[in-house]
Amino acid sequence: MSTYTVSLPSYSIGEDCYKEIPYITRYFGKKAIAIGGKTAMEKAKPYLLEGIQGSQLEITDFLWYGGNSTYENGDALIENPLLKQADMIFGIGGGRACDTAKYVADQLDKPLFTFPTLASNCAAVTGISVIYNPDGSMKEYYYPKLANHCFINSAIIADSPESFLWAGIGDALSKECEAIFSSKDDQLSHTPMMGVQLSQICTDPLVEYGAKALEDIRAKRTSYELDQVTLDIIISTGIVSNMTTTPSDYYYNSTLAHCVYYGATITPGGHKHLHGEVVSLGVLCLLEYMKDEKELERLMAFNASIGLPICFDDIQIQESEFPAMADKFTQTTEWTHLPKEVTRESFLASMSTLNAKGRAFKAARQL
Numbered sequence: 376m377s378t379y380t381v382s383l384p385s386y387s388i389g390e391d392c393y394k395e396i397p398y399i400t401r402y403f404g405k406k407a408i409a410i411g412g413k414t415a416m417e418k419a420k421p422y423l424l425e426g427i428q429g430s431q432l433e434i435t436d437f438l439w440y441g442g443n444s445t446y447e448n449g450d451a452l453i454e455n456p457l458l459k460q461a462d463m464i465f466g467i468g469g470g471r472a473c474d475t476a477k478y479v480a481d482q483l484d485k486p487l488f489t490f491p492t493l494a495s496n497c498a499a500v501t502g503i504s505v506i507y508n509p510d511g512s513m514k515e516y517y518y519p520k521l522a523n524h525c526f527i528n529s530a531i532i533a534d535s536p537e538s539f540l541w542a543g544i545g546d547a548l549s550k551e552c553e554a555i556f557s558s559k560d561d562q563l564s565h566t567p568m569m570g571v572q573l574s575q576i577c578t579d580p581l582v583e584y585g586a587k588a589l590e591d592i593r594a595k596r597t598s599y600e601l602d603q604v605t606l607d608i609i610i611s612t613g614i615v616s617n618m619t620t621t622p623s624d625y626y627y628n629s630t631l632a633h634c635v636y637y638g639a640t641i642t643p644g645g646h647k648h649l650h651g652e653v654v655s656l657g658v659l660c661l662l663e664y665m666k667d668e669k670e671l672e673r674l675m676a677f678n679a680s681i682g683l684p685i686c687f688d689d690i691q692i693q694e695s696e697f698p699a700m701a702d703k704f705t706q707t708t709e710w711t712h713l714p715k716e717v718t719r720e721s722f723l724a725s726m727s728t729l730n731a732k733g734r735a736f737k738a739a740r741q742l
């Protein structure tokens with residue numbers, strides 16, 4: 376067996392967790408530079424300055440990441456002399472800001488600390504960056520080293536827009552069923568086996584605490600439930616992603632639920648909906664494909680309870696668009712790593728069956 380290394384995310388969460396920054400960064404130097412989103416840095420800055428107050432750590436500047444995770448934006452930052460002089464990089468914001476910071480820190484070979492300001496995805500702790508073209512279309516995946524530590528300030532998360540958390544819940548719902556389904560026929564070695572096991576703690580907390588967490592974020596208040604959902608979306612899914620993905624050997628990180636998303640991006644109605652929103656409908660399609668009736672019933676009821684989609688009408692897609700969606704999703708990484716028995720026709724049939732079940736659910740409850 377060839378040598379390999381696994382890095383796992385380490386993290387802090389809480390309203391006062393930025394006070395841990397001087398201690399956790401103490402081996403890495405005294406000069407940090409922040410790069411991130413404009414709103415994110417505006418919100419995080421007072422907490423950051425308070426957190427490092429009285430320590431020898433200094434934040435030399437706050438630099439905008441450029442608005443999208445492109446190589447062009449990353450390379451412009453790399454040329455900035457302030458970044459070259461810094462001992463460590465603080466990446467602040469949502470997924471695209473964190474992905475850019477991961478690329479920059481990797482290229483400069485400097486320590487990276489992430490400060491997610493939204494609970495919408497696991498970018499703050501994963502070893503993968505989604506890179507876009509300057510025109511906004513997706514370019515490729517880049518595989519950077521992991522952030523050294525992730526600081527999740529619960530007060531900042533509580534002050535973020537509800538829609539990001541809502542879609543983040545929808546996306547995180549896919550982790551467990553996708554990891555289990557995509558790995559089911561394989562003999563798993565240690566690391567992916569551990570990742571698939573961990574995926575089984577991703578769904579329950581979302582179902583149990585999701586509605587209350589959304590209520591709290593609407594009221595901009597921190598709570599136990601909001602922290603549980605935040606940890607699920609950022610940390611649990613991030614660990615699973617790191618343990619079930621390799622650039623070449625195996626890929627159990629996403630499968631048919633995400634195929635529905637990729638297919639939806641080419642439809643006029645579907646592409647207007649958020650990633651996690653569409654993925655949550657993809658989860659129901661996958662459960663229908665797996666013939667897991669019990670879980671399908673449970674998650675359909677959950678989706679409906681928080682306004683996530685349960686049939687394709689909810690994301691403005693007609694069944695006549697399914698073949699075009701399949702032309703798109705059969706071109707994805709997800710499709711090339713499927714269990715052998717899956718065919719285009721069999722999955723399209725499950726999408727139709729699910730659509731009928733979702734419509735019937737709504738009709739029965741007059742939704």
Ligand SMILES: [Zn+2]
Pocket residue numbers: 546633650654
């Ligand atoms: Zn996703």
